[in-house]
Amino acid sequence: MIGRLNHVAIAVPDLDAAVALYADALGAKVNAPQDEPDHGVTVVFIELPNTKIELLHPLGKNSPIAGFLAKNPAGGIHHICYEVQDIVAARDRLKAAGARVLGSGEPKVGAHGKPVLFLHPKDFQGALVELEET
Amino acid sequence: MIGRLNHVAIAVPDLDAAVALYADALGAKVNAPQDEPDHGVTVVFIELPNTKIELLHPLGKNSPIAGFLAKNPAGGIHHICYEVQDIVAARDRLKAAGARVLGSGEPKVGAHGKPVLFLHPKDFQGALVELEET
Numbered sequence: 456m457i458g459r460l461n462h463v464a465i466a467v468p469d470l471d472a473a474v475a476l477y478a479d480a481l482g483a484k485v486n487a488p489q490d491e492p493d494h495g496v497t498v499v500f501i502e503l504p505n506t507k508i509e510l511l512h513p514l515g516k517n518s519p520i521a522g523f524l525a526k527n528p529a530g531g532i533h534h535i536c537y538e539v540q541d542i543v544a545a546r547d548r549l550k551a552a553g554a555r556v557l558g559s560g561e562p563k564v565g566a567h568g569k570p571v572l573f574l575h576p577k578d579f580q581g582a583l584v585e586l587e588e589t
Numbered sequence: 590m591i592g593r594l595n596h597v598a599i600a601v602p603d604l605d606a607a608v609a610l611y612a613d614a615l616g617a618k619v620n621a622p623q624d625e626p627d628h629g630v631t632v633v634f635i636e637l638p639n640t641k642i643e644l645l646h647p648l649g650k651n652s653p654i655a656g657f658l659a660k661n662p663a664g665g666i667h668h669i670c671y672e673v674q675d676i677v678a679a680r681d682r683l684k685a686a687g688a689r690v691l692g693s694g695e696p697k698v699g700a701h702g703k704p705v706l707f708l709h710p711k712d713f714q715g716a717l718v719e720l721e722e723t
Contacts, residue, residue, distance in 0.1 A: 456615055456616030456617070457615045457616060457617050457637065458637070458638055459637060459638050459639045459640075460594070460597065460637050460639060460640050460642075463594065463597055463669055465714055465715075465716050466714075466715075467714040467715075468714070469714075472714070473714045476686075476712075476713065476714070479686065480682065480683055480686035480687075480688060481590055481591045481671070481683075482590030482591060482682075483590070483591050503591065503592070503593055503594050503671075504592055504593045505593045505594060505639040505640055506593075506594045506639055506640055508594075508669075510714075527715055529710065529711055529714065529715035530714035530715030530716070531710075531714075531715035531716060532666040532668075532669065532715075532716050534666075535597055535642075535666065537615070537637075548614065548616075549614055549615075552610075552613065552614035553614075554614060576663065576665075577663055578610075579610065580599055580600075580601040580602070580603075580606070580607045580610065580644075580663065580664035580665075581599070581600075581601075581661055581663035581664030581665035581666075582599050582664070582665060582666050
């Protein structure tokens with residue numbers, strides 16, 4: 456069912472330092488920051504040959520990553536995103552297997568403009584998993 | 590400098606449950622478990638179209654992931670691995686940029702039979718980063 460790994464998201468407390476690290480020390484292709492006020496984050500995409508790294512930094516009040524950074528002040532790997540062809544079918548299959556979907560359970564439009572869902576980490580061996588329809 | 594994302598590693602407390610989750614609920618291609626006594630882990634590779642997920646479960650005493658699972662009993666995303674063409678050159682560039690290499694600082698042969706190094710999470714925005722020479 457799941458397809459490509461769309462991205463790995465890393466929550467970072469210092470976006471400038473993270474950009475410098477990936478662009479200079481790691482020599483990766485780093486895109487310009489994008490503010491996503493509807494999602495409460497500023498996002499920087501790092502393009503690898505086979506997938507992306509998504510740096511997430513809080514934007515505004517009530518950012519969904521503020522709690523994570525309060526618990527992990529140095530930052531950390533926040534979630535992984537798998538592509539699916541049909542997000543509603545994927546959700547229903549996972550719910551039938553006992554997995555919990557976060558929030559309302561209905562897909563929302565994510566930071567890439569495509570339907571996404573987040574799955575409960577307790578049902579995925581501690582990993583926060585995003586599904587994105589492609 | 591960095592190339593492909595070689596894998597994302599997830600430390601799991603229950604390997605059978607994790608295999609069932611990825612094979613059945615997520616419908617991914619899951620390989621047979623491999624015991625790696627020299628590395629203190631049992632590894633299961635999940636093949637995605639563009640990269641791999643590596644499930645890690647402790648094997649024997651002094652497993653390098655025992656501490657992580659003690660802190661994260663449900664499991665969690667443990668590290669990400671970037672490919673590099675020349676691991677010694679990559680290490681020297683990162684050290685010159687102020688990053689710390691874990692252990693002796695010399696590459697070791699990793700679970701895939703290739704030279705690897707781990708970098709200090711404090712220098713990588715809280716993410717444990719492995720480099721693998723390909």
